[in-house]
Amino acid sequence: xxxxxxxxVFGVVITMVMVMRVASHDYGDALTKSxxxxxxxxxxxxxxxxxxxxxxxxxxxxxxxxxxxxVGGYYDAGDNVKFNFPMAFSTTMxxxxxxxxxxxxxxxxxxxxxxxxWATDYFLKATSIPGFVFVQVGDPYGDHNCWERPExxxxxxxxxxASKQFPGSEVSAEIAAALAASSMVFRSSNPAYxxxxxxxxxxxxxxxxxxxxxxxxxxxxxxxxxxxxxxxxEDELIWGAAWLYKATKAPNYWSxxxxxxxxxxKNAAEHTDRVGYGGGSFAEFGWDTKNAGINILVSKLLLxxxxxxxxxxxxxxxxxxxxVLPESPTVYVSYSPGGLxxxxxxxxxxxxxxLSFLLLAYARYLNQSNxxxxxxxxxxxxxxxxxxxxxxxxxxxxxxxLKMSYMVGYGSKFPRKIHHRGSSLPSxxxxxxxxxxxxxxxxxxSNDPNPNLLIGAVVGGxxxxxxxxxxxxxxxxxxxxxxxxxPLVGLLAYFRSHPPL
Numbered sequence: 001x002x003x004x005x006x007x008x009v010f011g012v013v014i015t016m017v018m019v020m021r022v023a024s025h026d027y028g029d030a031l032t033k034s035x036x037x038x039x040x041x042x043x044x045x046x047x048x049x050x051x052x053x054x055x056x057x058x059x060x061x062x063x064x065x066x067x068x069x070x071v072g073g074y075y076d077a078g079d080n081v082k083f084n085f086p087m088a089f090s091t092t093m094x095x096x097x098x099x100x101x102x103x104x105x106x107x108x109x110x111x112x113x114x115x116x117x118w119a120t121d122y123f124l125k126a127t128s129i130p131g132f133v134f135v136q137v138g139d140p141y142g143d144h145n146c147w148e149r150p151e152x153x154x155x156x157x158x159x160x161x162a163s164k165q166f167p168g169s170e171v172s173a174e175i176a177a178a179l180a181a182s183s184m185v186f187r188s189s190n191p192a193y194x195x196x197x198x199x200x201x202x203x204x205x206x207x208x209x210x211x212x213x214x215x216x217x218x219x220x221x222x223x224x225x226x227x228x229x230x231x232x233x234e235d236e237l238i239w240g241a242a243w244l245y246k247a248t249k250a251p252n253y254w255s256x257x258x259x260x261x262x263x264x265x266k267n268a269a270e271h272t273d274r275v276g277y278g279g280g281s282f283a284e285f286g287w288d289t290k291n292a293g294i295n296i297l298v299s300k301l302l303l304x305x306x307x308x309x310x311x312x313x314x315x316x317x318x319x320x321x322x323x324v325l326p327e328s329p330t331v332y333v334s335y336s337p338g339g340l341x342x343x344x345x346x347x348x349x350x351x352x353x354x355l356s357f358l359l360l361a362y363a364r365y366l367n368q369s370n371x372x373x374x375x376x377x378x379x380x381x382x383x384x385x386x387x388x389x390x391x392x393x394x395x396x397x398x399x400x401x402l403k404m405s406y407m408v409g410y411g412s413k414f415p416r417k418i419h420h421r422g423s424s425l426p427s428x429x430x431x432x433x434x435x436x437x438x439x440x441x442x443x444x445x446s447n448d449p450n451p452n453l454l455i456g457a458v459v460g461g462x463x464x465x466x467x468x469x470x471x472x473x474x475x476x477x478x479x480x481x482x483x484x485x486x487p488l489v490g491l492l493a494y495f496r497s498h499p500p501l
Contacts, residue, residue, distance in 0.1 A: 024500055025397045030410050031492035032108050034485050037408075037456030038094075038115040040422065041482055043082060043150065044072035044122075049114075054427035054452045058150035062137050063159050068129065070137050070159055073122035076227075077481040078420035080150045081138035084126060085215075085227045088174040089287040090482035091119040092243070093357070095181035096297075097490030100361055102185075104497035112489060113185065120182045120197055123175050127204050135171040135215055136160040140226050147440030149425045154437065160219050167213025170229045173236035174290075176205035180243040198247055205240045208233075209256075231281070231289040234264055239290040242297050257298065261312060264291060282316040283323040283332055285354050287483045292320045296358045296365075303369040317362060322375035324355055325388060329376040338401040338466040341392060346476040349396060349406060349461035350484045356389040357487035360494060363389075390500065393491050396458060401466040408480070409455035416449035417470045419479035423454040424472060444472055458484045 039052040043059040062082070063070030074090070076083045094116050102109055126134040142155035162168025179201035186194040214233050215223055223229075238260050245253035265281060285292035295317040302310050323332040324341070333351075334342045343351040363385035366372065373380040391399075398405040398413070405411035408418060418424070425435060425443050430451065435443075457480035462468040471478060 025394060025399070025495075027393075027492050027496040027499075028106070028108075030397055030407060031105065031489065031496050032111075033407060033409055033456035034458070034489050034492055035108055035111045035115055035456065037454065037458075037480070037485050038074065038118070038482065040454045040457065041074040041076075042072075042118060043075055043080075052455065054429060055422060056151045056428045058153060059137070059157065062157050063125075063134070065157075066159060068134070068159065069125050070122075070134060072118065072125065073137075074119060074482055075150060076483075078418070078423075078475065078479045079140075079143050080148065080153050080155070080421060081140050081143050081226075082122075082136065083140075083223075083227045084123075084135045084137075085171045085174060085223075085229070086287040086481070086483050087119060088123065088171065088178040090486040091116060091123070091178035092174065092181050093354070093483070093486035094119075094489060095178065095185050096361070097357075097486065097493065098185045099181065100364070101490040101493035104493040106496070108493075113189070116182050116185055117193075120179060123179060124196070124200060127175060127200055131207070132161045132163050133168060133172045133175065133204060133207060134159055134161045135168050135219065136223060140222060146437035147421055147425070147444040148437055149422055149428070149435060149440070151422075151428050152434045152436070158222075160222055162211075162215055162218065164211045166215075166218030167211045168215030168218065169208045169212050169233035170236040171215055172204050172208035173233065173240035176201045176208060176240040177236070177243040179204065180240070180247045184247050201240075201244060201247070205237075205244055208240065209237055212237075227287070229288060231284065231291075234260070235281075235290040235294065238264060239294050239297075242294055246297070246301065257294075258311065261294075264294075283320050285358060286350055292317070292355075292358055295320060296362050299362065300365045303365050303371070306369070318373045321359060321362065321373050321380055321385065322378075324359065325375060325378070325380055325384070327375075327378055328380070329378065334464070336462065336464050336466045338395065339391060340395050340400070340462065340466065342464055347460040347479065347481055347484065349458055350481065352392045352396065352461070353458070353484055353487040353491065356392040357490055359385040360389040360491060386498075389491060390495060393488070393495060396461070396488070400462070402462070402468060404468065406459050406461050406468075408457040408459075409453050415459050415468075415470050415478060417447075417472050417478065418450060418454065418457060418459055419472045419475040420450070420454055420457070423450040423452045423457075426451050454480065456485065458488060460484075 045057050073082045074087050076086050137159050139156040139158045179197045183194045183198035214229050216229050241253045241256040281291045295313045298313040299317045322328040322330045341352045363382040367382045396406050398411050404413040459480050460477045
């Protein structure tokens, strides 16, 4: 049940949206499924432990045409391209989920580690040739013109790489962040692998920083408009340095952060007209823009050290929170009548999960230092930030006007016709013969539910009026992505062990 309250402040009517829970959700079940989803997105040779058994091996010759092994990794969404920019961000967020909330994952922790390692094994391959970082595998136009199972792919599997001549600092630095964050995840359970990840992270970061430039310029025709970098590469460089500092405590990374952070807002402002950062770039976070994540991550380091020199990090982290909370006088995001957070652009649940993750993580850091946030005359306690994050998670799981879950396989009512090639076509077990590029069209156009459940997949979500059309063609709302699920893993782990009072 949702309740709308309208408050008059200085003659302006402000709508405050609060989600009231009518029943607690099974966060443990949702956590299990949110991690299982990544098995459905796997590319490469699947292991004997594969639990989503309708998926089979795919992309087994990726990179072979140029003599490089690029087998493995994840498909980003409902297509069969490996876009390394969002894949790396998803990996960083999975690692952060484990670092902050792994103690609450119970029996799902080993599966979360497997999900991370599936990506990092691939990134070790993608960065194995000095002077090159592979940023994508697969011709996106050829792929998107086909409705084809990954197991049947016959579209061009072209590898694209960044180099000194053709820089790609944002992708390279995000891969460095993913490797550095993941190195901490494996530090106790697999120290040799952890050391290998950290060494590679430092190497890739150095490459990204020494060869500055956006992959938009070098590879624009193939990466845009799919995962064009709209916010510049400077945020990824600082983000990568922050994770490397967290992993190593090496002072050179801290110096890098401090020396470059003052330029971040200025650099981001150059992109404002294109991106529309009405709330300030400090309020942005996702696969493209890392600013809010940098401030939250670095704030944790500052708060735990109890330092008096907080720089711009803690003030900007506080300002970010004030752009999100609906009762704040400086709220910038909007809300549906049912209480779901909205930001411009498609695949909206990516914003709900990523921003909620940051608020939950920051709430725990604030608790440890006995701090609260002041948004004008509104006091935001850590408990309020946690309450907000739970409200967004609960909406996704079914506490919404349609009383439906936006996670496939969770609850009794969930999306059945998601925009996803493998899920919508009959499995190899059911249809062993190949289905070619155009052979999948009837399945795409069918009104029947998808034959294979992509358990745990969270779709783009409802529209601003809380309505949802369960249609494969409506990819903005019905397509799942790895970067929707990755932050949700951490949120669900926490709420699994912290049920509502």
